[in-house]
Amino acid sequence: MSLEVHVLGTSSARPAQGRSVSGSIVETPEGMFVVDCGEGFQNRLVKHRSQMKNYAGRRLKMSKVSAILLTHGHLDHTWGVLPWMQTMALDGRKDKLWVIGPTTSEVIDALLGSETEPEVTPSDLVIQYDMWMDLGATSEALGYEVQWVLGDGERWVNMNDGSQIPLPQPMKKVKISAHSTQHTVPSCAWRISLGERKGKFDRESSKHLPDDVKASLAAGNDVEYNGDVLKATDFRSDTIPGLSVIISGDTAEQAIDSDCDLLIHEATFLQSHADIANEHLHSTAAGAARTAVECGANHLALTHYSARLDRHDESLAEAREIHGSVVALSDGDRLVLNDDLSLTHLIKSEEGWTQQV
Numbered sequence: 001m002s003l004e005v006h007v008l009g010t011s012s013a014r015p016a017q018g019r020s021v022s023g024s025i026v027e028t029p030e031g032m033f034v035v036d037c038g039e040g041f042q043n044r045l046v047k048h049r050s051q052m053k054n055y056a057g058r059r060l061k062m063s064k065v066s067a068i069l070l071t072h073g074h075l076d077h078t079w080g081v082l083p084w085m086q087t088m089a090l091d092g093r094k095d096k097l098w099v100i101g102p103t104t105s106e107v108i109d110a111l112l113g114s115e116t117e118p119e120v121t122p123s124d125l126v127i128q129y130d131m132w133m134d135l136g137a138t139s140e141a142l143g144y145e146v147q148w149v150l151g152d153g154e155r156w157v158n159m160n161d162g163s164q165i166p167l168p169q170p171m172k173k174v175k176i177s178a179h180s181t182q183h184t185v186p187s188c189a190w191r192i193s194l195g196e197r198k199g200k201f202d203r204e205s206s207k208h209l210p211d212d213v214k215a216s217l218a219a220g221n222d223v224e225y226n227g228d229v230l231k232a233t234d235f236r237s238d239t240i241p242g243l244s245v246i247i248s249g250d251t252a253e254q255a256i257d258s259d260c261d262l263l264i265h266e267a268t269f270l271q272s273h274a275d276i277a278n279e280h281l282h283s284t285a286a287g288a289a290r291t292a293v294e295c296g297a298n299h300l301a302l303t304h305y306s307a308r309l310d311r312h313d314e315s316l317a318e319a320r321e322i323h324g325s326v327v328a329l330s331d332g333d334r335l336v337l338n339d340d341l342s343l344t345h346l347i348k349s350e351e352g353w354t355q356q357v
C-alpha cells in the first residue's frame with residue numbers, strides 16, 4: 001500500500017519560469033483525487049498520462065478519479081475544472097464525480113436559508129458554481145452524475161439540492177478531511193489518509209500453539225484451547241494508522257490542526273521576502289518547514305513558487321535548516337509515500353523520471 005502524488009503544476013498565480021499553475025493527482029489503492037485544477041490542467045494531464053504509459057508502464061484511468069478537491073477559489077486553482085469535466089464527458093465517463101471546496105460561513109448560512117445577503121468576494125466558489133452551472137456543468141448536460149459540495153469547514157451543503165450533509169467520503173476506506181488555512185479568500189488544506197491497518201500478529205507469544213489455533217487467531221477469531229479462551233486481540237499489536245498526506249493550498253504560515261506523514265506545502269517566497277508573504281497571506285519555504293514540524297510530518301514537499309524564483313535551491317536550503325526531510329517539487333514530478341513511511345521523489349526528466357538518491 002502506498003500513496004502517490006502526481007504534481008502537475010508548481011507555480012503561484014500564473015505560469016512562470018517553465019512552471020504551470022496548481023493541480024495534483026493523489027493516487028490511492030482505491031482510486032484518485034484531484035487536488036486543485038488550475039488553467040490548462042487537462043493539457044498537462046494528457047502529457048503526464050502518456051508519459052506514465054510510456055515510461056512507468058501503466059495507465060492513469062480517469063474513471064478512477066472520484067473527486068476534485070479545491071483548496072480555494074482563486075482561478076489559478078480552479079479555472080481548469082470545467083474544461084476537464086467536459087473532456088471526461090466526451091470520453092464517455094459514467095462514474096459519479098464529487099467537486100468539493102470551501103466558501104464563507106455567510107454563504108453557507110444563505111444556502112441554508114438565512115435571509116441575510118452574504119458578502120461574496122469575486123472568486124468565491126459559490127460564484128464559480130453558478131457560472132459552471134450556466135455553462136453546462138450539470139449531470140444532465142455532462143451525462144455523468146456530478147455532486148457539487150461547498151462548506152465552511154464545519155458545515156457542508158450539497159449544492160444539487162441545498163441540503164446540509166456531512167463532508168462526503170467518496171471512497172470507502174480512504175478518508176478525506178478539510179483543515180482551514182488562512183488566505184485572502186476562504187481556503188483549506190486537504191488531508192487524505194488510507195484506512196488503518198491491522199497490527200502485526202505476535203509470532204513469539206503464539207509459537208507454542210498448534211498451527212490451526214495460530215491460524216484461527218491470526219484470522220481474528222477467539223479460540224478455546226486447553227480450557228482457556230484465547231483472545232485474538234491479545235495476539236495482535238494495536239492498529240497502525242494509514243498513510244496520510246496533507247496538501248496545503250495557498251496559506252499564510254499557520255499551524256494546520258492535524259498530523260500527517262507527508263505535507264505538501266506552498267512556499268511562494270523565501271524568508272528574505274517574509275514581509276510580502278505576510279502581506280499576501282502566503283508562506284515562505286522556512287514557514288512551510290515550521291508548519292511541517294508543527295504537524296509532525298515525516299516529510300515536507302515544497303511547491304507553488306513565485307515567478308521571482310527561477311530555481312528552487314534556495315527554498316530547499318532554507319527549509320532544510322528547519323526540517324530533516326524536504327524535497328522541492330517541479331512540474332511533472334511524482335512522490336511516492338511508501339508503506340514504511342519512506343518517501344521516493346521521482347523527478348521529471350525528458351524521458352520519464354529519475355529517482356533522487
Ligand SMILES: [Zn+2]
Pocket residue numbers: 012013022074076077250304
Ligand atoms: Zn495559488
